[in-house]
Amino acid sequence: MVHSMTGFGRSMMKRDDYEVTVEIRSVNHRFSEISIRLPRQLLSSEEKIKKIVQRYINRGRVELYITVKGEPFFERSLLVDWPLVEQYIQALNKIKQQFEIKDSIKIDHIIQQHDLFDIQEEHCENSELEQLIFEAVTDATLKLLEMRKLEGEELKQDVLSRLKELTVLIAQIEEHAPLVAKSFQEKISKRISEFLSGNIDENRILTEAAIFADKVDISEELTRLKSHIRQFEETLKKNEPIGRKLDFIVQEMNREANTIGAKGNDQNIAKYVVDLKSIIEKIKEQVQNIE
Incomplete structure (x- = not known):
């Protein structure tokens, strides 16, 4: 969950x-x-x-x-510094004798001296x-x-809907990808034909097209991206903390999307990749909230 x-x-x-x-x-x-x-x-x-x-x-x-x-939930006890009290009273008596003060020493004189007392708290x-x-x-x-469970279920449904969007985009890219090599073959054939005034070396065209097709082949990246989606969906079913693993999978998804964009060499695929990365970024934001 x-x-x-x-x-x-x-x-x-x-x-x-x-x-x-x-x-x-x-x-x-x-x-x-x-x-x-x-x-x-x-x-x-x-x-x-x-x-x-x-x-x-x-x-x-x-x-x-x-x-x-x-x-x-604590007890208080009063601590009296008796030696200091005795010294204080002796000092007062001495002051009375020396200055011939007739007033008697009262308890108030003692209580007002805060340094003679301390309140101690003991935890019970x-x-x-x-x-x-x-x-x-x-x-x-x-x-x-x-x-957290209720909000987690909402997060799960949101990212599952995003994964479906990714799957649709991947299918569209897979459908369009073969057209890239074919389009290149037609372009190179036309250019060579114009350059050679109609004397075309068909083998050369096929060789150039094959080299180009290999360079722009994104089938492995699309396969890995689909694999990451399956991993993500399986991880969502586990009854354990999955946030860190999902975060790693999202990073791998983003890596594949970047590679597809770099190798695609096609305007339409570039648009698809922008959409791919936008959806992956939204998934990443949601994953940041998952335990």
Whole structure:
């Protein structure tokens, strides 16, 4: 089955005190690249999340966004720098004595000194939350995959229609190609006849025509081009990532079209080749979207 590399999926799941939302989107990319954005406290689960996505997505740039609402999944604790507090109080008492200050030391004087306190966060292992995230990631990825399948089917039908157009053009070229050598034979016969005033060496004409026919023979290129079309159609039937192989086949198609244009030596064939290359270019553009 043909898969596109473009798609989107979204999943929201609730359980107990948590709500997890996952959004995933993918675009064309030569290789596989997965970018995950999630709360800092969940970074330890990033590699597991990436492996879930890789089960279903083989190629393309994937961006995954995870948000979590609910009870905090970390504990906070207050740390007091007691030696520094003691020094601070001693310093205040010394200031009072030295400057004969009658005001008493209040707790507010201590609390306002932020360097005496520190809040530490510790991540709480929460297997239930982690499992909920994995389920939401799987669900969103499957929705993304479904969209990629639907778009992939559209791509498949489009390129199949283009391949039919190529087949028709190839048949037209095959029908016209023999006329090129025949036309050359008639031209050379006329020129030699005019030059020799009617004394024509028929063997010479046939020899020149045969040499020309060999130079402009494009039957091998047309055979290879038809073979590439069959390969392309067979590859579309495979249930695996096929984008890179299709891209290679399209390159070979373009190579054969260029050779036909170079060897054809005929105005009509040149027009056919322009149409060939135009269709092949459209196929190439679609192949860029296939996984």
